[in-house]
Amino acid sequence: xxxxxxxxxxxxxxxxxxxxxxxxxxxxxxxxxxxxxxxxxxxxxxxxxxxxxxxxxxxxxxxxxxxxxxxxxxxxxxxxxxxxxxxxxxxxxxxxxxxxxxxxxxxxxxxxxxxxxxxxxxxxxxxxxxxxxxxxxxxxxxxxxxxxxxxxxxxxxxxxxxxxxxxxxxxxxxxxxxxxxxxxxxxxxxxxxxxxxxxxxxxxxxxxxxxxxxxxxxxxxxxxxxxxxxxxxxxxxxxxxxxxxxxxxxxx
Amino acid sequence: xxxxxxxxxxxxxxxxxxxxxxxxxxxxxxxxxxxxxxxxxxxxxxxxxxxxxxxxxxxxxxxxxxxxxxxxxxxxxxxxxxxxxxxxxxxxxxxxxxxxxxxxxxxxxxxxxxxxxxxxxxxxxxxxxxxxxxxxxxxxxxxxxxxxxxxxxxxxxxxxxxxxxxxxxxxxxxxxxxxxxxxxxxxxxxxxxxxxxxxxxxxxxxxxxxxxxxxxxxxxxxxxxxxxxxxxxxxxxxxxxxxxxxxxxxxxxx
Ligand SMILES: Nc1ncnc2c1ncn2[C@@H]1O[C@H](COP(=O)(O)OP(=O)(O)OP(=O)(O)O)[C@@H](O)[C@H]1O
Ligand SMILES: [Mg+2]
Numbered sequence: 001x002x003x004x005x006x007x008x009x010x011x012x013x014x015x016x017x018x019x020x021x022x023x024x025x026x027x028x029x030x031x032x033x034x035x036x037x038x039x040x041x042x043x044x045x046x047x048x049x050x051x052x053x054x055x056x057x058x059x060x061x062x063x064x065x066x067x068x069x070x071x072x073x074x075x076x077x078x079x080x081x082x083x084x085x086x087x088x089x090x091x092x093x094x095x096x097x098x099x100x101x102x103x104x105x106x107x108x109x110x111x112x113x114x115x116x117x118x119x120x121x122x123x124x125x126x127x128x129x130x131x132x133x134x135x136x137x138x139x140x141x142x143x144x145x146x147x148x149x150x151x152x153x154x155x156x157x158x159x160x161x162x163x164x165x166x167x168x169x170x171x172x173x174x175x176x177x178x179x180x181x182x183x184x185x186x187x188x189x190x191x192x193x194x195x196x197x198x199x200x201x202x203x204x205x206x207x208x209x210x211x212x213x214x215x216x217x218x219x220x221x222x223x224x225x226x227x228x229x230x231x232x233x234x235x236x237x238x239x240x241x242x243x244x245x246x247x248x249x250x251x252x
Numbered sequence: 253x254x255x256x257x258x259x260x261x262x263x264x265x266x267x268x269x270x271x272x273x274x275x276x277x278x279x280x281x282x283x284x285x286x287x288x289x290x291x292x293x294x295x296x297x298x299x300x301x302x303x304x305x306x307x308x309x310x311x312x313x314x315x316x317x318x319x320x321x322x323x324x325x326x327x328x329x330x331x332x333x334x335x336x337x338x339x340x341x342x343x344x345x346x347x348x349x350x351x352x353x354x355x356x357x358x359x360x361x362x363x364x365x366x367x368x369x370x371x372x373x374x375x376x377x378x379x380x381x382x383x384x385x386x387x388x389x390x391x392x393x394x395x396x397x398x399x400x401x402x403x404x405x406x407x408x409x410x411x412x413x414x415x416x417x418x419x420x421x422x423x424x425x426x427x428x429x430x431x432x433x434x435x436x437x438x439x440x441x442x443x444x445x446x447x448x449x450x451x452x453x454x455x456x457x458x459x460x461x462x463x464x465x466x467x468x469x470x471x472x473x474x475x476x477x478x479x480x481x482x483x484x485x486x487x488x489x490x491x492x493x494x495x496x497x498x499x500x501x502x503x504x505x506x
Contacts, residue, residue, distance in 0.1 A: 132352035135311055136366040136418060137342025139334060146369055151356050 004199045012189050016203070019180045025099070027180030029207065035099065035181060036168045039106035043167065044160075046107055047114030052144065054119055072112035078173055080105050085177040102174040110167045117159045121152035157226065161219035165212045172208070182207060262325065264289045264422055264453040265310060270319035272305060279305045281477040283319070287422075292454045294464040294485070297474035298500055303457045306474065307424050310455065311344040312337060324421055342370050345415030345423040349431050351407040353399040359410045360386060360395040363417045371418070378417070385413035389443050405436030409443055416447075423447065425456040459504060465489065473497045 009016070019027015026034070053065040072080070084101045125148060133143035153160070175183040186204040190197050263286035270283040279302045287293050295303050308314040310321055312328050321328045326340050354362050363382035367373040373381075386392050389409035399407055408428055415423060425444065429437040441463050448454055448467045458464065464471055464485045471488040473481040475496045481488060492498045 128348065128350055128352040129354065131313055132346075132348060132354070133366075134338075135313060135341060135344075135346040135348075136414070137338045137370040138366065139338050142369060146365060147354055151354075154356065 001199065004196055005203060008189065008193070008196065008199055008203060012185075015185050015189065016182065016207075019185050025180050027182075028185040029182045031099070031180055032168070032171050032182040033211075035103060035106070035171045035174065035179070036164075038103055039110060039167050039171070040164050042103075042107040043110040043114055043163075046111035047118050048149070050111055050115035051118040051122060054115065055122060068108075069112045069115060072109055073116070077105070077109050077170055078176065080109055081173055081177060098174065098177045098179045101177060102171070102179045106167060106170060110163055110170070113166075114160065114163045117156050117163060118152065120159075121156035122148055124155065125152055155226070158219045158223040161215060161222065165215045165219070168212055168215070169208065263287060264291070264324055265455065266322045267310075268320050270306075270309060270321060271317045272302075272309065272314065273317050279477050280309070280316070283477075283479055285472065285479055285482065287453060287455055288469075289421075290451045290453055291469045292448045292452075292456065292467050293470050293472060294468040295455065295457045295472045295474060296459055296461075296464070296500070297480075301474045302477045303474055304426050307426050307455060307457055310422075310424055311341050311346055313346070338370070342366070342418050343420050343422070345412075345418065345420040347408070347411055347415055347423065347425045347428045349427040351399070351404070351411045351431070353407050353411055353414070355399045358396045358398055359391065359402065362399070362410055363414045366414070367417050382413070382417060385416055386410075388416075388446070389413045390439070403436060404432045405439045408432065408436075408440045412440070412443055412447075422453045422455070425454065425458065427457050427459075429458065429460060461489065461504065473500065475500070 015028060017028050018030045019025065021027060021030070025031075050065055050069060053061040054069065056062050081102065084105045085098065088101060089095050129147055129151065130143055133147040134140070138146065171179075171181055172183045174181050175187065178184065183204060186200050190200045193200065265287040267283045267285045270280050271278065272280040283306060295307065297303055305314055309316050310323060310328065316329055320330075323340070323344055328340060332340075353359075354365070357365060360379065360382045363385055364375075364378040367378040367381065368375060383392070383395065386395055389412055391406060391409055391413075394402060394406060394410070397406075399410070402410065408431075412423075412428075428444070429440050432440065437460065441460060444454070444456070444463070445467050456463075456468075468485045470482060471485050472479050473488065473492070473494075473496075480494050481492060481497050483493075488497070489501065492501055
């Protein structure tokens, strides 16, 4: 069993790592990571824009975006992926690479989820901060940028990381539209070997687990750090020795 | 109508027929009043009488239903582009009961940030000015402390410095000491006294009657959305004209 797994890794490590590349598109773990990183990198600013639009008093911004967010959150991701895959070529007439379809779908889907996290962080701050910034003459967007978002985003970092983790897991669904990612590579191997599905998919699960587990650890550590920092600042309200705290604070 | 203290120039703040409703409830029932340049006005009155609402209309944190408010010659509630309103707001300092310092910025960053971001002041100029202001409120040694590391009184003094950094000709205070432990009230009031002595025009909602006696040029007593009395402090405290003011003062003393 273990020797089977080792043998599979030995024979197929390159396929698992980069897919058919350079004879085909970049695939395997590299594609999975690239898809995840790009999806997260785009979903993050999209989520901020969506959150601001949903908080906007203008119905022109608020309504369509709220509808989009509700819709996206209420529909299974697989549905969106298939729609993107079949509908976009019908509408545009051009065939879109499945990687791109998957990326855009992930950005919309995770952007919608993340926007609720961001919005929650903003709302949780209360009115006082915005009022103080406006009273100093900041524009609404200036207040958001320099006062509200730095605090709101910082406070929801753990939740943001959870969304990132689920984004990575969701890239596996790209398999159904033939995105040549890690899952796709694993199923190719399985098709060649035929007799060892358990071993192949064990490797697949292990790789995803390691990636997601590491990110989750980051989330837990960040959460602790934030809690500690808050408790620290509250406790230091009376204590004077800041320098000491800076020295004893564990670097991490 | 209330008597207005004589002033050389036009008044700094002028409220004319200011009315405001929350739904069916009329919070401000026609306020006519003026604050002269360099004058210190203390606003007092029972809870829920509309003091906060009134002072917040002056920099348009609250909209008004009718009437007009001018500050330093500018009609604050006229229709205007957001940019213009931001510019006018930056020229009216506001100090909140709950300080509302920006907790993610150190004391000096709290003070320097808005001049840099709103007025485009050069960084070194803004920080030099912020350092001066910290000295003025007696917190030079706290420049790099975060709000969470400061006492309430220290936070409120930083908040005052932050408002002053925009170099406003007017400062508004909404119960600046009510959220403070008693032993910290004095340090904030003494900063405010210093401001008044430097000739700042101030509108201040407070129940610190000692401060009103020492510093105020006039006291406005507000009840149920109206300015019921408007008199110099010695007159207001020793000879309140209305039964409502008499009741308010006797309750305050007990
Ligand atoms: N956003 C709001 N919506 C509805 N009613 C409000 C709102 N803000 C204030 N009010 C009401 O308006 C009245 C005046 O409120 P305001 O805060 O101006 O009173 P205040 O004189 O500052 O009282 P306090 O001394 O308690 O601070 C109160 O009855 C209050 O309940
Ligand atoms: Mg009030």
